[in-house]
Amino acid sequence: MIDNRLYFGDNLPVMQKYIADVSVDLIYLDPPFSSQRNYNVLFRETSGVESKSQVLAFKDTWTWDRLAQDTYDDLVVNAKNPKVSKVLESLYILLDAKPMMAYVVMMASRLIEMHRVLKPTGSLYLHCDVTASKYLGLLLDAVFGVENFRNEIVWKRTSAHSNAKRRMGVVDDRIFFYTKSDRYTFNTQYITYDEEYIRKQYRYYDDKGRRYRLSDLRNPSKLPNLTYDYKGYPPHKNGWAVSLEKMQQYDAEGRLHFPARSTGRIALKNYLDVMPGMKLATVWDDIGPIGAQAKERTGYPTQKPLALLERIIRVSSNAGDVVLDPFAGCGTAMVAAHKLDRRWIGIDITYLGINMLSYRLGDNFGLHSGKDYKVIGQPKSSEDARKMAQDPSNDGRYQFEFWALSLVAARTERGTEESYKKKADKGIDGFLSFVELEKSRRVTHQVLVQVKSGKVGSALLRELRGTVEREKAAIGVFITLDKPTKDMLEEAVKAGTYHSTTWNKSYPRLQILTIEQLLDGCLIDMPPQLPPYASTGRIQTDVPQQSPLM
Numbered sequence: 001m002i003d004n005r006l007y008f009g010d011n012l013p014v015m016q017k018y019i020a021d022v023s024v025d026l027i028y029l030d031p032p033f034s035s036q037r038n039y040n041v042l043f044r045e046t047s048g049v050e051s052k053s054q055v056l057a058f059k060d061t062w063t064w065d066r067l068a069q070d071t072y073d074d075l076v077v078n079a080k081n082p083k084v085s086k087v088l089e090s091l092y093i094l095l096d097a098k099p100m101m102a103y104v105v106m107m108a109s110r111l112i113e114m115h116r117v118l119k120p121t122g123s124l125y126l127h128c129d130v131t132a133s134k135y136l137g138l139l140l141d142a143v144f145g146v147e148n149f150r151n152e153i154v155w156k157r158t159s160a161h162s163n164a165k166r167r168m169g170v171v172d173d174r175i176f177f178y179t180k181s182d183r184y185t186f187n188t189q190y191i192t193y194d195e196e197y198i199r200k201q202y203r204y205y206d207d208k209g210r211r212y213r214l215s216d217l218r219n220p221s222k223l224p225n226l227t228y229d230y231k232g233y234p235p236h237k238n239g240w241a242v243s244l245e246k247m248q249q250y251d252a253e254g255r256l257h258f259p260a261r262s263t264g265r266i267a268l269k270n271y272l273d274v275m276p277g278m279k280l281a282t283v284w285d286d287i288g289p290i291g292a293q294a295k296e297r298t299g300y301p302t303q304k305p306l307a308l309l310e311r312i313i314r315v316s317s318n319a320g321d322v323v324l325d326p327f328a329g330c331g332t333a334m335v336a337a338h339k340l341d342r343r344w345i346g347i348d349i350t351y352l353g354i355n356m357l358s359y360r361l362g363d364n365f366g367l368h369s370g371k372d373y374k375v376i377g378q379p380k381s382s383e384d385a386r387k388m389a390q391d392p393s394n395d396g397r398y399q400f401e402f403w404a405l406s407l408v409a410a411r412t413e414r415g416t417e418e419s420y421k422k423k424a425d426k427g428i429d430g431f432l433s434f435v436e437l438e439k440s441r442r443v444t445h446q447v448l449v450q451v452k453s454g455k456v457g458s459a460l461l462r463e464l465r466g467t468v469e470r471e472k473a474a475i476g477v478f479i480t481l482d483k484p485t486k487d488m489l490e491e492a493v494k495a496g497t498y499h500s501t502t503w504n505k506s507y508p509r510l511q512i513l514t515i516e517q518l519l520d521g522c523l524i525d526m527p528p529q530l531p532p533y534a535s536t537g538r539i540q541t542d543v544p545q546q547s548p549l550m
Contacts, residue, residue, distance in 0.1 A: 008377035025321035146452035190277035309336035331357030341542035389453035
């Protein structure tokens, strides 16, 4: 049985349909922040160099439309959760039928589902910035109960904002920590002491050079059985903090400090090298943002550091537990969960996210879709693919294109939303790369890919051929939902072949592949291709668990 799952689609119906009641141990979500911006992925090439190639990752823009109104009416009128209804009614008075209210309604319906799927011992961490945090906090109080609020964590994600002119720079995100009940999993974590703390607190060294600090052995309340002299030293007024037997044990271990009798009492040596560190508190300033040259950087605009997700998962789950990220993005929560031997469920509404995450799982752990995890919601047939392309609710044509490119492991060539049409005019939807050895040099060549979900004809093949020649590409690939016409097949043959001197083999310069053929396992006929995304490196996992997903 395959435990781990990725879902392509809107997380609300996915949770309603596929995720059972009280089946999840930990939920981490990093939803859109209602920033009213579009976010692009800035890719790195396989060489690690940042590329100019960009693609729209997701839109963080909201409007009060019919769907928002209907969702609001359902939550308020039907009152499945009376407290949520009251909060929404109050916020509507404050925010009116505007974008922020549409965002709040979207989050309310999803948080109710997250509460349903969470186990009584489970926890939820909601990552947000100051844009909507005050409204999200009220929603969380209503859904989970004020009594189940645990912490508001401040993550210092950057050091300064020089563009803040008439207000203070915002350098932090907020992470709200709620639980389903008071029976939640919590594993205390420690962080290393900073140098200043060590310098001030651990001021002493023993004869072996071990650093330590002193703590008194005074009992806070008077207990007669702990009032005894030890080696001529009288007890504190309330007695010692430990029994005579424990005092003798500390003495045998060399952990007692004996001052001059005129200057003080016996103290306990606390050695730095055996201390676990400082208990984790609510200000996290020891995990920085992902730098421009960081190995783990994928280019996804809202990617969070792996260390941040590892910390959350260690605190609020155990090995074998189920972690859910309903806004998976590039999948850092899934990567952290797998590394730490948790089972995971990821949901994303864009196929770019699913594609990037699938590549990342393979790159980091050698995982393969269908064998090591399931991808649910992607087309299984030509008819499914046609439905995706025609779906107006989720930029269907755009998502179909990402999905079709993923079937040949190609990377998208689409840029920002504004340049979408310009790229389409060039006849390039995606590309693959391969390397030839030319005069003892490694030279990268490209395979250009065009994807069509509508009517096709030979004119499109001639256009692609012209694009291949103009861009000096090696091969052009035409992916189509419909079967190619006879004229199209003839046009492809006329384009001739590309000859690889490295592999001493010729490849058709123009190739036509239908969605049906790709689903049957057909591949592009080309030299061995380079990975579509830059590698973030292999990651060592904890010992795997065998417990099935319930």
